[in-house]
Every structure is written in structure tokens, then in C-alpha cells.
Amino acid sequence: MLLHLAGAVALLLYATRMVRTGVERAGGPMLRRHLQQLLSNPVAAAGIGAVLALAFQSATAVNLLLSSLAGSGLVPGVSALVGALGADFGSAVVVRLLTLDLSLVMPMAMIGGTVIFLSTEQRAWRQAGRILIGAGLILMALHLIGQASEPLRDSHFLPLVIGYLTDDPVTAFLVAAICAWLFHSSVAFILLVVALATRGLIPAELGLVLMLGGNLGGALIAVVLSRGAVPETRAVPVANLVLRGGAAVLTLLALRANPVPMDWLGATAAAQILNGHIVFNFAVVMLALPLARRAHDLVLSLLSKPSQLSADLTPATTLDDSVLGEPSQALANVTREVVGICGDLETMLETVIQLYEVPDAARIEAVARLDDRIDLSHSRIKLYLARLANSGMDAGATQRMQELLAACIALEQAGDVASSNLLAHVKRKHDRGLSFSPEGWLELVDLHGLLLTDARLAFNIIVSRDQNTALALVRAKERFREAERRATALHFGRLRDRGIRSIETSSLHLDTIRDLKQINSLLATLAYPVLEEKGLLASSRLRLPEAGIA
Secondary structure (H helix, E strand, O other), X not given: OHHHHHHHHHHHHHHHHHHHHHHXXXXXXXXXXXXXXXXXXXXXXXXXXXXXXXXXXXXXXXXXXXXXXXXXXXXOHHHHHHHHHHHHHHHHHHHHHHOOOOOOHHHHHHHHHHHHXXXXXXXXXXXXXHHHHHHHHHHHHHHHHHHHHHHHHHOOOHHHHHXXXXXXXXXXXXXXXXXXHHHOOHHHHHHHHHHHHHOOOOOHHHHHHHHHHHHHHHHHHHHHHOOOOXXXXXXXXXXXXXXXXHHHHHHXXXXXXXXOOHHHOOOOHHHHHHHHHHHHHHHHHHHHHHHHHHHHHHHHHHHHHHHHHOOOOOOOOOOOHHHOOOHHHHHHHHHHHHHHHHHHXXXXXXXXXXXXXXXXXXXXXXXXXXHHHHHHHHHHHHHHXXXXXXXXXXXXXXXXXXXXXXXXXXXXXXXXHHXXXXXXXXXXXXXXXXXXXXXXXXXXXXXXXXHHHHHHHHHHHHHHOOHHHHHHHHHHHHHHHHHHHHHHHHHHHHHHHHOOOOHHHHHHHHHHHHHHHHHHHHHXXXXXXXXXXXXXXXXXXXXXXXXXXX
16 A cells, blocks of 8 residues: 555656646746746736746746746846745645546546647647646546555554644644655645545644645755755745745744634635645735845845855865875766856856847856856866876776866857857847847747757766767757758748848847857767767767667
């Protein structure tokens, strides 16, 4: 019974992640650009956050998205915080919707999603199919949880556990917070609590305590995932934890001091937990609105103190000279340093396309500083590996060292293209008042979205050295090449049909396509060492039959 229950919970976690990644892949870059305008008003930000949570089915994903925008300076930090609080409310609504009787929706969503996913190669439609399949799997997982937990009705051990947790709400609260954090999804955890309450296994009083603990654990997830980011990024999830988690603790204390009549929240235990979850998160949004700016500024000031003290110091590095005699440890340090370069490059790529639309001197300078930081890390890594090469490594360590050095060089060159070429295009476009046609701009946005997807595959290869990921990156490079050719052909077609409105605009358009392609080609080289080791790379091209590519 426990094995079946664990399997059902695992399916629930996977399905919620499937929906979230489908939404991210379908509209990630475009979504970021629109959010910059929509989140300018803190009050409207709460509604935007709730809508995003409904789409992502995850308040954590929205929290991380908004905090990254705040860290990049694209939206005010207080607006991102209010949006994160709105996302918490939106995730509560998601839980309520998923517990409705949707028995007919489940097979329809899975059938429709599968048909869409398998019948087209268009990226947007395939991600729509992925989202539908994920939604169907969520409903299936909830049904399986109900079935798997049915034998617990007759358990002699469960009443003892439930009784203990009911008598000790503080322990129950902490256990729920830990479980929600381990699940990495407060939505999945609270759905599990509701499913057990529906079977009469958890009383409403205990369910409310577990719900409050789940909210604390859910707020903690984004804090842990963003712990290595800059203070401007970390301030949003930390302030959200202070407000949402603090409200959960205060509500727990209030319920212990003055228990409320449970029938106010619904007729059944499950309904009471669900409605309590919605009421709690709505109250947090309303009460936190006047406190959001003060909370964000206070948290940001606390997080920024260490960085202010070391503002004039050289940025920290993971390259520890004391382990140069241990190649495995030294190479692990180099890998961490290269991963840091990947993060800086991804931020550059995400920001530079937005500067085409809205030029901002501070953000242009920030991109240039990131390139300087990449150059510094690149120099450090080369010197570190040069010293490591004299420590007597075996063949495997030598090969890994060469891979990391090649990856570092490719990433540094990609950063140079983004900083030198693309920023130059941004300045030329706005200094001379140039503008793209709607079709041309959409083509550039699509190419940029493909580039970001390929970049994330390349970054993953550095750490995982996974053959399937390397193959996926090479296939993605071919798709990017086809998209580049198609965009170029469409551009010349418009010139032929409409005449040349501006030779400079045409040049800017083609130069941008060329530079995006160059960055993509540099990143694709990160797949070659893995494929060569597996015997999938010939001297001139990928061996398609052996790689299993049609």
C-alpha cells in the first residue's frame, strides 16, 4: 500500500513539473518581456502573479521567475514581491480546481495532448500538448492517491500517528513544512493532504495545521533554490518567506489560542482545508500589500550588507589552490567556476534581446560588467588548469580538463559576441531610430528563444556529460540552422515584395541573425567531446544512423 501511495505521489510531482516546464518552454522569453510592462504597478502585480500561478501550477516557479526579473533590474523588487504573494493565492486556487470532479477531463486531456504532441513538430503546439498531458496526469495521480490510501481506513497504526499530530500541532506544522519542501511543491503536498482528508483519514483541525505548515515549506523552496543569486534576486523569495511564513506561524498561534468553528469553512474536512487554504493566502495578500515595500527594502538591506563590505574586492572564486594535488577535487572546482560563467552568460542573453525594445543605460552597463566578469573567470580558469596540468593526472582527468578548458573558451567567446556585437546593434538601433517590421521582430524573438533553449542544454552538458542531452543539443543546432535560413529567406522575400524601406534596418536584422547563429554554434561545441567519447562523432559530422537519428 505504501509503495502504491509513493508511486502515486511521485506521478503527481512529475506531472506538476511537466505542466510547469511546458508553460516555460512555450513562452518563456516572450513572457519575460511582457512582464516587465505588466508588473510596473504593484497592485496589479498581485493579479498577474495569481494568473501566472494558474498557468504554471506552481507558486515557486513564479516566485523564481519574478525574482530573476527583479535581480536583473527589469521590474521593481516590491512589484516582484507582490506578484509572488499573488502567486501563492493563485496556487491555492489551483489546488481547489484540481480537486473538482474532473473524471471526464482526465482522459480527454491526455488523449488531446498526445495527439497534439505527436502530430506536429511546431514548438508551441508540442508544448501545448505537453501541458495537456501533464494536466491529465495530475488528475490521474490524485485518483491513484485516493485508491492507494483506501486501505489506511482499516490501519491500526495510522490513528496513533494522527492522534499524536492532532495533540501536538507544532510538530504537525513542522512536519508539514519539511514535507512540502521535500516535495518541492506546496501544491502537490496540499493536494495529498486533501486527498487523505477526503477518505476520512485526516480530521479538519489537523488538516488546517498541515496546510499552514505546507505554506511555510512552500515559501522556503524558492529561498533555497535562489541562495546563490545576487541580493536583488534573493530579496524577493526571502521577503515572501518572511510575510507568508510569518503569517502561517501567527495563524497557527491564533488557532491554538482561539479555535474557530470549522463549519464556517465548509461541510466536509476536505472542503474546510481547501477553503482555509484560499482564505489564508488571500488574507496574506491583502494584509501584506501595505507592508511589501518596507519588508522588501529591509530584507534587501540585510542581504546587501556583505556585498557592500566587499564591493571593492575581487569577486570570489571556487578555484582552491590547496587541492591542486587532487585532480578530481580541482576539476570539480573548475566545473563550479564554469557553471558560474554559464549563469552570467544566460543573464546576458536574456537581457540583451530586451534592450532591443527598451534601451536602458544601466542595464547595458550591467551586461558589459557581466562580460568583464566572464573574462576574469576565464583567465582564472586557464591559469588554474595550467598549474593543474603539472600535477600528474591520469588520462581521464586530462580529458576532462581539456573539455572544461574548451567549454570555458566557447562560453567566453559567446559572451564577447553578446557584449560586443549585440550591444553594438542595440545602440545603433536606438541612436539612429531604426525599427524592425512586426514580422522581422517576431523572427528575431523566435530565434532568440531557440538560442536560450539550446544554451540551457549546453550548460547542462557541462555538469552531466549526458549522451542524450548532447544528442539533443546537436539536433537543436540543426533546428536553429533551419530557422535561421527560413528567417533570412523571409527577410529577403519582404525586401523583394515591399521594397527596401531602410538598408540600415535590413543590415541590422541580418547582423543580429548572424550573431545569434554564431553564439548558438559556439554553444553546440560543448556537445562534441561527449559524442566523440561515445563514438558518435565522425571527423566531419555526426554519425546519424549510430546516433539513432532519422
